[in-house]
Amino acid sequence: MNNLYFGSVYLLFLCWLPNSYAQTHRSKEIVEADSLITKSYQELNDAFYDNLTNDDLYDLYANAFLKKAYQEKDTVKMARGYFNKTYRSEDKYFTGLDSLIKYAQFIDKKFWLWAAYYRKGTYYSDRREFKKALANEIKAYQIAVDSKLEHYEDMSLTSLAILKQKVGNNQEALKDFKKSYLYNRQLLYNAPGDTIDKNMGIAYLNRLHLLSNSYRLNGILDSANQLNMEAQKYRKYPWAKPNLNKIRLNGAEVHFDKSEYALAIDSAALAVPEFIENENFKSVAVCYYILGMSKIKLGQKKEGVRDLRKMDSIYVVLGNIYPAVRPGYEYLKKYYASRRELKNQLYFVEQLLRFDSIAHTNYAFVSNEITEKIDKPNLLQEHKELQEQLADTSKKSKKWYVIGIGLILILIFEILRRKRIIRKKNREKDELHDYYKKQFDFLIAKNEIHTIEHNKKEVLDVTARMPVDELDISKEIITSVLQGLRRFEDQQKFVDADITASSLAKKLGTNANYLGRIIKFHYQKSFRNYLNDLRLDLALNKLRNDKSFKNFSVEAMAREVGFKTAEPFSKLFKKRTGFYPSEFIKQFTS
Template identity: 30%
Template structure:
């Protein structure tokens, strides 16, 4: 049976998907130096002690602006004093808050400045975090190379925390290549090692994650009786620590375990609790769809097929090309058979087409998946079966020649969709990075040059005093965020600026290069982007509420304006910023 895909990966920095870039050390230092000059780190901050800067960094770690200022100040102070250990600390802090695209470069800088130090943490932590980066990129060879280097430093420096972490992550690598028995051996050794330390509570988080990894390994080996012991221990420890997220994870394991033990009602009891906890939780849970699938499978065993189909349809509504995994494949296999038995050819073809798209994208992204794995509904079989259905429908004269061409066209469209998906995702990512790296501040002198370029008094046919007055009032209008008023009209603004609509419209069109409506909408979107970037609570609002907060009267007008201004959708921007 499909196994749960919850992997707790340990590291000492942010864990995220990172593309590999090759930079020289000089390139990295120049980039950072330019950034520090741009940031203009306050001399007052440089007078603070390292302890004060680190404390402020930790205190404001959820504030991307302040945490960056303190981390950059820490690094600049260390560079001014030529303190290698403190420089390593600075690079380490920055790697925890920077975007995933450059995290690996800061880790390389950390390694470079600390490679000749004899320190319990450095440079080992740099290699450890690089290993996690490559694991996320599914480059398991490079991940292992970095883990082994980190292990040498951990053993040499007797860094117990690193030793536990590295051994666990190597176990995860072995699970990825289906060496589950060897992975289990690593996890059990880790558990025994943790127990030999002064106190298990000191490594309580490590203990919990190891229990999870052992239970999951036993599931993959179809040994639910052995898994039960570790699932119960995990439930007890996470409940005692009030760790709601990991407790939910162990509840899901418990539901799977009881399913494997053929206690389907008990399995449902746990899975229903998981479903409810996921609904109640504020944070995103990647196992929501998988939970619904497991509920459906248990219901099928209890011959409650209608309810099972309900949960599979529910899972289908939240499965996308981005979150699809091979564990979710069974949902479409069951739905295809369900619609086939009903004789509902339209929905049968719809599920087949979805599965073909998801499989194509998933296996293109996961090239390490073994090619010899044979599933009932692999892509070739799905296409063949779909063609059989089309032929049968044609023979029985249930569809017209036009419908056949439509179905062929759908196949072509599906291919185009897959191609467009990759192209659009690449473009979206590029535009997102541009938006996230834009500090939102305008270069006033450049803006003025752009606004006045090619203008003449004859074009406006207005006195200089009136133009200057309107532009000055517009500057205040923007500074005071008056554009957030949902009922704003050009006539009312012109009246407030003590001018007429004709003059006002001419100045807007010529100096702002757009009409009044587009001018206001662009200001609102710029304000919205900055607030989404730096206000985590604001990102929790629904898209409709976000639009209302920045002055739009409907979700449609907000979405259109956001996409027109940024080139990406609001939901994509929010999801991408949450992944950082």
């Protein structure tokens, strides 16, 4: 019971502890926020700008500034507080822009009023609400013009030009970009001294890039190229690097539009690493589009498709699509259709439908162009047909899968059955071969065939009882000749059809007379019969032990063992075995 009680108390303590800590922590935050009000406006303002990237401190100092202004009923500081709080283009700060407009109008602060409308325009543009964005940017521009805020007039003019470009009004956008470019160039040229102010230089290169791109979109490619070349004068400045890389990409697009595909590939490939380093993945995707389409134009289809798929993978992550890359998606759809890869074809049909949906929201001019030039019902019909084909293919695949498994099982069964048959036949063949050998041995014994080994034994016996006086030849010569004949037999030199008594005697170091007499005495046969018997013995030995020899023709057999023609071989074979060679083989294999 006590254990249960103390356990319950312990659990309650554990539950209370984090809540107590959280309440204490929140109280501490409130105390800190309240304590910040004692700081001066300048201190709070400085702390705010020092912590723009820290979400918690950003809110803390912005709210403290506003709270202090409300407590002191300072209208100017209230406007300043809302100006700070709406620095970020985020939903939770958007409502503060209307408050900024209200207080800026009340105190007649034109810059803050301009900033409020400019930020509202940026907010709506980021969310692709272009009509609202245009309305607010126009108000901001008018305020800047009326108040002679030249720098902010230029910023508004640039924003308006970008919006016009997004809705397809490229000619009007070009005029605004040109005006902004000339303004920033004049500022740069009028700057005192030889050094270039970093912010001024960045603004100038930014406007140069925007104007160059606008020239390209309007088809004025030479002017775009000229501006891109002008930008290269600033390569020595580190601050110029990001804009110069954008200009390099614009150069790649110009080369592509001029059908200079190799140059387009070089420029786009150089731009990719820096865009990746700066996490500018929208530009990376455009680079892969240029690389892919250029390679395809040069006949490098596989490499081009690989780059276009990289482009698509980036847009999938970004959730946005740049209108100019639509031809890449159209090519991928057709490419996979030509290869009958239904899944990939369906995927890119879906990507095109998704593209059109996003473009309808993001870019009004693209939506109109699609309505006029792209038969959307055809895309939807193709999508439906591909889904049906894939479903049908899936059913067929399952059917063929079952059939395939059945065929494989039948094939395995047939292979095993054939292996059993082959093993049985081989076993029967071996048994039959053993029978043939016995039959052959019987034939050899029946016809009293004397083998070479028998003759060798006889030679040794005769040598032992050799009457030298009868031959009238020295024992040394006889012994030497008999040993030479043994080597002659062992090495099967008798298969040489051109061998004669004279040629053999010469090799044995004697003469034909001595050789003939020694063979006659020791083998009881003439030199010619001696050779023929050796050749017949070899033929019979081959028939017994060499399976391929029985497939020879009679003439080939004769030549193989040393006869020049088949006729003497056949006659001697008949005399020895009682069969002609062909009859003997038939008897042997029957």
